Amino acid sequence: MTDYAQATAVPGWVLKFMDAIDTLEFGEGFAPLSEDTDMFFGTAHIHGVEAIKEFFIKIDAPLNITHEVLEFWTAGDGVRLLRGEATMARKTEPDQVVRAPFMHIFYLDQEEPVRIRTLRITAGPLQTDAVM
Numbered sequence: 622m623t624d625y626a627q628a629t630a631v632p633g634w635v636l637k638f639m640d641a642i643d644t645l646e647f648g649e650g651f652a653p654l655s656e657d658t659d660m661f662f663g664t665a666h667i668h669g670v671e672a673i674k675e676f677f678i679k680i681d682a683p684l685n686i687t688h689e690v691l692e693f694w695t696a697g698d699g700v701r702l703l704r705g706e707a708t709m710a711r712k713t714e715p716d717q718v719v720r721a722p723f724m725h726i727f728y729l730d731q732e733e734p735v736r737i738r739t740l741r742i743t744a745g746p747l748q749t750d751a752v753m
């Protein structure tokens with residue numbers, strides 16, 4: 622086990638996951654999630670793949686949003702770290718664009734095929750009233 626994180630290329634499963642969040646077409650992008658996956662988004666705790674899908678639909682459906690992965694690191698014990706930036710605007714006000722930094726911490730149960738045990742997401746700071 623390594624005690625530090627190493628920058629690595631962004632794996633395909635991460636790019637598919639981000640695309641699924643952007644398009645709300647979950648298919649292959651959500652394959653690493655299961656009914657046992659826990660997701661923490663800020664103070665929200667969501668359990669299971671279907672509830673996680675519903676959560677993303679609730680927060681992202683009113684938005685035009687894209688997530689860009691800026692950095693990705695691999696750490697020991699199945700921990701993966703992602704830093705990115707989301708560009709978003711309400712569909713009703715597409716010219717009012719907001720950018721927000723975000724971090725995802727993935728805790729993997731297994732690597733082949735990838736299975737996510739826990740996902741922790743932090744987002745912001747952002748100009749909340751511009752998009753909500």
